[in-house]
Amino acid sequence: MTWKLISKSSYSQLLGELETKSENNQDKYRMIVAEKHLNAGNFAHGGFLMSFLDNVMGNAAYKSFGNKPCVTISMNTHFTFSAKKGEELIGYPSIEKMTNTLCFVRCQVFSNNEIIVSGNGIWKLVKKSSIRSVKDKKADDDGGW
Secondary structure, three states: OOOEEOOOOHHHHHHOOOEEEEEOOEEEEEEEOOHHHEOOOOOEOHHHHHHHHHHHHHHHHHHHOOOOOEEEEEEEEEEOOOOOOOOEEEEEEEEEEEOOOEEEEEEEEEEOOEEEEEEEEEEEEOOOOOOOOHHHHHHHOOOOO
């Protein structure tokens, strides 16, 4: 299967071209480090790497929720190495646990067969409904446990 471009939101387009494909029942995501992603040391900026990680895990959660919108509520990031301009970043997300409203995701990002950054986070399903009170929202939330 070939790479499919999925940069549809305004922020994703600002960040750059995010692509995905599935191999052996494993989704993976790709971006190429561009000039605009570099820090003063000419390495991929940590903020860019975190955004890539967030996009990869967020897309995995979105798919796990049946293509329903979700938002990041928590994310931990671990930097191992960095990447240079032109290098390919490949992210491999995995779903660790799901509840009715929460998705717990882990991901490793590689460049040149080395782990560049890894992380884990929690994504919350967004319910598109009328405006409700905080009390009503709390009553509907399973808390993820």
